[in-house]
Amino acid sequence: MAQALEKLGRAQGAEYRYDTPVKRILTRDGRVSGVELPSGEILDADAVVFNGDANALASGALGDNVRPAARAITPQQRGLSAVTWCLHAQTRGLELQHHNVFFANDYPSEFSAIFAERRITQQPTIYVCAQDRSESTRMVEGERGRERLLLxxxxxxxxxxxxxxxxxxxxxERHVFDLLERCGLQIERQTGDGVVTRPQDFERLFPCTGGALYGRANHGAFASFEKPASQTAIGGLYLAGGSAHPGPGIPMATLSGRLAAARLAADAA
Ligand SMILES: Cc1cc2nc3c(=O)[nH]c(=O)nc-3n(C[C@H](O)[C@H](O)[C@H](O)COP(=O)(O)OP(=O)(O)OC[C@H]3O[C@@H](n4cnc5c(N)ncnc54)[C@H](O)[C@@H]3O)c2cc1C
Known part of the structure; x- marks a missing residue:
């Protein structure tokens, strides 16, 4: 998806600047006028589409001038974060599918621990994505080598x-790999193998989220309708991405990009 979007953008004359944080979004007379990079370089712009977390705008991380672009959410209103393990390892014992869920005995208590007590349960349910597998590429026990896993x-x-x-x-970590073993899945690994990512690491990757991966929590009948729309109170500044309407996940985030593009094009016309 990312590569297809990049190719399409280049064909339309877009330029990409990777590994380049935006320090501030600049405004003039209440309208967006560009962005400032940490080097001090300024890129002039008639419009800016921001697809970081909307809470970063509301908390002033991109400048006090653009705070009104989104409403701040409290830590209690954030959706879930995660601990993930990315491994390249051999598995035995159980034939994995692409998506696999290993349930702990008491699934609801995981959510009361997280949302009411703000702690991680030590008996969690585990999602395992065996990303080299699909329905058509089943691996045969004994023939397979190492494969890519996201826990x-x-x-x-x-x-x-x-x-x-x-x-x-x-x-x-001990409880996670013990539960997988009890369910019949052995993952051949040494302690310290692979990459572990915790909420504090996700906070660094996605600033002002506390590590929330899916924007604000969807608690209650109306929370889904409280996500910010693509248009903001600042002229020329638009929102897209997982924290904006209609929500997180690649299909939804892609829809939000289309909504932002349509709004921008309509305003420009
Ligand atoms: C481990 C993991 C598992 C997930 N699982 C699921 C799932 O099962 N189902 C689901 O629906 N969703 C899931 N998600 C969430 C989903 O991936 C996101 O909703 C989606 O990727 C959001 O896409 P995006 O393009 O809006 O934002 P992102 O992919 O978050 O991209 C935004 C980018 O903007 C960058 N950025 C932020 N601020 C600045 C700045 N000031 N200057 C420059 N760059 C900046 C960030 O570094 C980031 O690279 C998961 C996310 C993670 C991390």
Missing amino acids: LVNAPADGDRGGIDDATLSTL
Whole structure:
């Protein structure tokens, strides 16, 4: 998806600047006028589509002038964060599908621990994505080598308030791999293999989220309708991405990009 979008953009004359944070979004007379990079370089713009988390705007991380573009959310209103393990390892014992969920005994208690007590449960349900597999590429026990795995357990989005410490992580990790074993899945790995990402790491990747991966929580009948729309109170500044309407996930985030593009084109016309 990302490569297809990049190719399409280039064909339309777009230029890409990777690994280039935007320090501030600039405005003049209440309208967007460009962005400032950490080097001090200024890129003039008639319109800016921001697809970082909308809470970054509301909390002033992109400048006080653009705070009115979105409403701030409290840490309690954030959706889930996660601890993930990315591994390249051999598996045995159980034939994985592309998507696999290994349920703990008490699934609801995981969510009361996260949302009411702001802590990670030590008996979590585990999602395993075996990304080299699809329905048509089943691997045969004994023939397969190492494969790419993403393991994910839910966590509170408190990555900007300490996150998960080393001791909690190491107990959690033991429980995660014990549960997988009890369910019949052995993953051949050494402690320290692969890449572990905690809420505090997701906070660094997605600033002002506390590590929330899916924008604001969808608690209650109306929360889904409280996500910010593509148009903001600042002329020429538009929102897209997982924290904007209609919500997180690649299909939804893509729709939000289309909505922002349509709004921008209509305003420009
Ligand atoms: C481990 C994981 C698992 C997930 N699983 C699911 C799932 O199962 N289902 C689901 O629906 N969703 C899931 N999501 C969420 C989903 O991936 C996101 O909703 C979606 O990727 C959002 O896409 P996006 O393009 O809006 O934003 P992102 O992919 O978050 O891209 C935004 C980019 O903007 C960059 N950025 C932010 N601020 C600045 C700045 N000031 N200057 C420059 N760049 C900046 C960020 O670094 C980031 O690269 C998951 C996310 C993660 C991390």
